[in-house]
Amino acid sequence: MGGPMRQSKAADSLYDQYGAGGPYQNAAPGSDGGDAGVARWLQSAGLQHLTSPMASAGIDHHHLPNMLLQDVKGYGAQTAEEKQRLFNLMRDLNFNGESTTESYLPTAQSLAACALGGFYLPDIRGDFGAGLLDLQAMDDTELLSEHVIPESLGFSPFVPDTSGVFGNDLDTAAASRQQKVPAESEFSSSLAVNEKENNAKENNVAKIKVVVRKRPLNRKELSRKEEDIVEVFDNAYVTVHEPKLKVDLTAYIEKHEFGFDEVLDENVTNDEVYRVTVEPIIPIIFQRTKATCFAYGQTGSGKTFTMQPLPLRASEDIFRLLHHPSYRNQRFKLWLSYFEIYGGKLYDLLSNRKKLMMREDGHQQVCIVGLQEFEVSDVQTVKEYIEKGNSARSTGSTGVNEESSRSHAILQLVVKKHSEVTEAKVGKLVGKISFIDLAGSERGADTTDNDRQTRIEGAEINKSLLALKECIRALDHDKIHIPFRGSKLTEVLRNSFVGNSRTVMISCISPNAGSCEHTLNTLRYADRVKCLSKSGHTKKDQTVIPFLPTKDALPTSFDYEDTSSKFPEGNGLDWGRRSVEAGHSNNSAVEFNRQPPSCTSNHSTGREQIPSISNTTDREKTEMRGNSGGPKYVPSGTHSSIGKEDPVHKVSSPRRKSSWEDKTEIPGNRSRKDNGIFDASSTSSQRQNLNSFSTNSSNKELGPLTDGSLNAILEEEEALLAAHRKEIEDTMETVREELKLLSEVEQPGSQIDNYVTQLCFLLSRKAAGLVSLQARLARFQHRLKELEILSRKRAPR
Numbered sequence: 001m002g003g004p005m006r007q008s009k010a011a012d013s014l015y016d017q018y019g020a021g022g023p024y025q026n027a028a029p030g031s032d033g034g035d036a037g038v039a040r041w042l043q044s045a046g047l048q049h050l051t052s053p054m055a056s057a058g059i060d061h062h063h064l065p066n067m068l069l070q071d072v073k074g075y076g077a078q079t080a081e082e083k084q085r086l087f088n089l090m091r092d093l094n095f096n097g098e099s100t101t102e103s104y105l106p107t108a109q110s111l112a113a114c115a116l117g118g119f120y121l122p123d124i125r126g127d128f129g130a131g132l133l134d135l136q137a138m139d140d141t142e143l144l145s146e147h148v149i150p151e152s153l154g155f156s157p158f159v160p161d162t163s164g165v166f167g168n169d170l171d172t173a174a175a176s177r178q179q180k181v182p183a184e185s186e187f188s189s190s191l192a193v194n195e196k197e198n199n200a201k202e203n204n205v206a207k208i209k210v211v212v213r214k215r216p217l218n219r220k221e222l223s224r225k226e227e228d229i230v231e232v233f234d235n236a237y238v239t240v241h242e243p244k245l246k247v248d249l250t251a252y253i254e255k256h257e258f259g260f261d262e263v264l265d266e267n268v269t270n271d272e273v274y275r276v277t278v279e280p281i282i283p284i285i286f287q288r289t290k291a292t293c294f295a296y297g298q299t300g301s302g303k304t305f306t307m308q309p310l311p312l313r314a315s316e317d318i319f320r321l322l323h324h325p326s327y328r329n330q331r332f333k334l335w336l337s338y339f340e341i342y343g344g345k346l347y348d349l350l351s352n353r354k355k356l357m358m359r360e361d362g363h364q365q366v367c368i369v370g371l372q373e374f375e376v377s378d379v380q381t382v383k384e385y386i387e388k389g390n391s392a393r394s395t396g397s398t399g400v401n402e403e404s405s406r407s408h409a410i411l412q413l414v415v416k417k418h419s420e421v422t423e424a425k426v427g428k429l430v431g432k433i434s435f436i437d438l439a440g441s442e443r444g445a446d447t448t449d450n451d452r453q454t455r456i457e458g459a460e461i462n463k464s465l466l467a468l469k470e471c472i473r474a475l476d477h478d479k480i481h482i483p484f485r486g487s488k489l490t491e492v493l494r495n496s497f498v499g500n501s502r503t504v505m506i507s508c509i510s511p512n513a514g515s516c517e518h519t520l521n522t523l524r525y526a527d528r529v530k531c532l533s534k535s536g537h538t539k540k541d542q543t544v545i546p547f548l549p550t551k552d553a554l555p556t557s558f559d560y561e562d563t564s565s566k567f568p569e570g571n572g573l574d575w576g577r578r579s580v581e582a583g584h585s586n587n588s589a590v591e592f593n594r595q596p597p598s599c600t601s602n603h604s605t606g607r608e609q610i611p612s613i614s615n616t617t618d619r620e621k622t623e624m625r626g627n628s629g630g631p632k633y634v635p636s637g638t639h640s641s642i643g644k645e646d647p648v649h650k651v652s653s654p655r656r657k658s659s660w661e662d663k664t665e666i667p668g669n670r671s672r673k674d675n676g677i678f679d680a681s682s683t684s685s686q687r688q689n690l691n692s693f694s695t696n697s698s699n700k701e702l703g704p705l706t707d708g709s710l711n712a713i714l715e716e717e718e719a720l721l722a723a724h725r726k727e728i729e730d731t732m733e734t735v736r737e738e739l740k741l742l743s744e745v746e747q748p749g750s751q752i753d754n755y756v757t758q759l760c761f762l763l764s765r766k767a768a769g770l771v772s773l774q775a776r777l778a779r780f781q782h783r784l785k786e787l788e789i790l791s792r793k794r795a796p797r
């Protein structure tokens with residue numbers, strides 16, 4: 001990288017300026033101009049005030065590195081800007097005079113000093129050599145440690161071009177930069193601009209962004225005349241009007257308000273979703289960032305609908321950047337992989353669902369052994385891989401969604417830098433983005449319903465969603481310990497979360513009254529992710545304002561009259577408290593009134609600024625309405641949904657999800673409920689489970705199917721299968737030996753005694769193997785029974 005050519009060119013140009021022909025003729029490094037020369041260098045960098053302490057120690061350019069140690073020695077560069085100038089100066093020295101003596105290598109001390117001062121300049125790193133000043137690489141061994149030409153970053157098509165050199169060939173720009181040494185004022189101002197740009201880039205993309213997307217009412221909901229109870233306003237707030245019944249059967253509305261970074265209503269297109277979620281992250285993927293975008297929400301709320309277009313859009317923009325003059329000479333390539341986590345196990349969706357193993361290397365880097373990565377160089381290929389992967393996903397049918405995801409699907413786009421000579425596969429990670437389509441959040445309910453397999457699936461999903469939330473929260477609080485080991489999902493994502501990371505959570509919600517409880521749970525989950533965030537603003541589920549119906553209102557009807565003006569906030573809360581005291585059994589009201597004050601008081605309005613890059617995308621818009629085939633939004637009717645339970649969640653056996661196109665509603669799902677398969681008890685037990693996702697949820701609320709027992713059962717299952725496989729192999733080996741023995745004994749003159757002894761040995765071996773497998777099987781059966789008893793204890797029928 002950079003290579004001797006570049007250095008000698010730079011050295012020549014610097015020598016022209018500082019040495020032979022330049023204004024500082026006597027100051028050529030290594031020359032006897034020595035002290036005066038160093039003083040002039042410092043002056044040229046606006047650091048003349050640093051010369052006096054040096055003078056007493058005898059000025060020598062070898063002392064320059066020590067000047068970074070002001071924290072230790074009490075002199076030298078004091079501010080980040082001074083340090084930056086000093087570094088630039090030393091870099092220039094390195095190009096020029098130092099080549100005649102020894103190269104400057106920063107000492108551990110100077111590095112530490114930089115770290116202490118919070119000083120990190122990516123554009124300096126490369127000039128000192130690969131990774132030498134790469135402080136980020138210290139806690140992130142996986143990332144690229146080679147020099148990525150930094151100048152390019154300012155010219156990203158995603159960042160407004162203020163430099164005026166956008167579009168110039170990189171080499172030309174670099175060469176002109178090397179030849180031109182700016183005058184002092186120019187130097188300082190360009191430095192300031194760079195610093196500002198870097199800060200702006202950092203700040204524009206929040207570390208964690210929580211976005212809510214509401215889908216329109218679907219055909220089935222419309223035909224049932226379900227109410228739309230979700231109201232979005234100001235693109236940042238969402239109100240859920242929860243229909244409720246009092247003990248005397250009069251209807252009222254509880255209003256729950258939340259605020260997030262973005263709230264997208266039912267009219268928002270997938271294109272706009274991309275713009276506010278993933279698009280701002282793409283340029284920083286090229287700046288050694290690992291990003292994660294995931295969709296969370298109940299089944300049928302639109303996670304897959306939302307997630308599926310995103311990787312394709314992202315790859316379009318990544319390709320655009322790869323071909324941009326800034327990057328096209330960098331030998332960057334894009335790689336794609338797609339796998340799913342199903343029942344705590346990993347499967348490669350692009351490799352016939354090959355089972356994958358997760359391993360941790362010595363540097364605690366998680367490797368997915370056997371995962372196929374494919375190099376992609378155009379959008380069409382990306383699309384084909386995504387379609388292939390989608391068709392291999394495990395899905396089942398729920399009452400809400402005919403093709404419901406039963407797994408977490410993870411699609412990763414990885415930018416790697418390849419060296420000139422090595423084979424194709426080898427490349428250093430520059431940055432990556434993972435897209436995760438999570439399984440339906442209500443799957444935790446499956447821990448007590450359905451068959452055993454579905455319960456285990458549900459428990460695993462439940463556990464992983466809680467673990468994910470815990471990890472995100474820990475990350476946002478810069479906690480040292482991130483509980484990655486909480487689940488397979490978080491373990492797999494570990495690499496994406498450490499170091500320079502960005503996370504976008506898209507919470508998908510359904511608008512219909514029947515999904516109210518799930519919608520609230522989703523919003524509370526999202527709120528928990530953001531609520532305690534020091535960077536996040538969250539207008540919390542802040543009021544419980546009962547709508548008291550007029551006398552002639554039917555007990556089962558409600559409307560959306562905004563009661564906040566009639567009832568001051570305090571009244572709502574008081575009412576809520578009274579309802580608890582009066583033994584009101586509604587969990588939501590109780591839950592709400594237990595909200596920690598820290599959350600409810602956090603009403604900051606500061607929203608993150610997402611740089612607008614819409615002028616850079618002239619792609620066809622994918623309209624959510626119209627060409628998507630999805631249902632059109634229709635204003636809610638007046639028919640009541642109070643008392644209706646949430647649609648069914650029974651799942652069918654796994655099938656493949658054949659979705660690239662939108663899916664259509666299957667009316668048949670409803671009749672299953674009508675047939676009485678899904679009775680009230682199942683719904684109430686679901687509700688019981690759903691409460692474990694509530695605001696105050698913690699892992700212990702998962703009940704008996706939590707970490708210990710679930711992990712144990714999954715491990716035992718794994719061990720049983722492995723033992724069975726080994727038993728088959730051993731048996732086959734024994735059978736081969738038996739066949740050989742038989743053929744030998746049939747030979748004329750064979751020893752029958754020998755045959756008897758050997759057969760005896762082989763049969764005992766076979767029997768021992770079978771007994772051992774039977775014992776393991778019995779143990780496993782026992783564990784399953786225990787699990788079943790625990791589940792039933794938890795949700796008595």
Ligand SMILES: Nc1ncnc2c1ncn2[C@@H]1O[C@H](COP(=O)(O)OP(=O)(O)OP(=O)(O)O)[C@@H](O)[C@H]1O
Pocket residue numbers: 214215216218266297298299300301302303304305306398401403404405406438439440441508624628630631662663664665
């Ligand atoms: N914003 C939207 N606009 C139009 N249709 C939508 C929207 N969101 C979802 N849909 C439609 O709703 C149905 C369910 O969506 P989807 O499969 O994305 O749900 P999901 O949350 O992924 O469910 P599961 O967790 O069960 O997989 C699909 O037919 C989809 O086309």
